[in-house]
Amino acid sequence: MRLSELIINDIKPVKSSSKISELQELFNQLTYSHIPVQDNNGVFAGTFFETDVHCFDSDKLVSDYLYSLEDFYVRENTMWLDVLEAFAQNSANIMPVLNEKGDYIGYYELNDVISLFNESPFFYEAGGVLVVEKNINDYSFSEISQIVESNNGKLLGAFISKMKNDIVQVTLKIGNTGLNDIIQTFRRYSYNIASGHEEDSFTQSLKERSDYLRKYLNI
Secondary structure, three states, X not given: OOHHHHOEOOOOOEEOOOEHHHHHHHHHHOOOOEEEEEOOOOOEEEEEEXXXXXXXXXOOXXXXXXXXXXXXOEEOOOOHHHHHHHHHHOOOOEEEEEOOOOOEEEEEEHXXXXXXXHOOHHHHOOOEEEEEEEEOOOOOHHHXXXXXXXXXXXXXXXXXXXXXXXXXXXXXXXXXXXXXXXXXXXXXXXXXXXXXXXXXXXXXXXXXXXXXXXXXXXX
16 A cells, blocks of 8 residues: 555645634544644645644634644655654654645544554564664675575565664564574674564564554554
């Protein structure tokens, strides 16, 4: 499934000429952390945070509080990992989506994006998880892939999970083989083995973190 297929447009942005009472009522009806706002010309202006809105004077206009708008969004061609990061950075469970021209075209729900993440082969394919680390100037993904594949392993996914004091950690999901031979080869290439996990326990840990993120953002 393409991420753009998850774009929802059933809620239109609130106009800046609307009354705050209308925005407060909308938040009372929904479970979203933010609501997008457009100016009177239909240009996306930002989002209001629910807690802030309930502190506003209900008799005033949205335009009276534009200084409180939060300016975050993603593009319709933004990669899903970047979309997920945008959710976390802004403590939001709704993410406005703009097209190349900057027009508002809808929004993503955090639940939908996390579900897409959990359905990736990194989670559901059988295999083992290995975390290796090396000096930031000495590692390369091409070398990492070569080490895995030279031991008949199938690299299902890899990402940089930590960078600190010139040391980079790379988390790998490896299928088709046990990890012992791969671990020994990484050591011969001067990689430190930060940890190796069975697939089931690591996957459960990541899913628990996804559940925590949902609770943190009050899904």
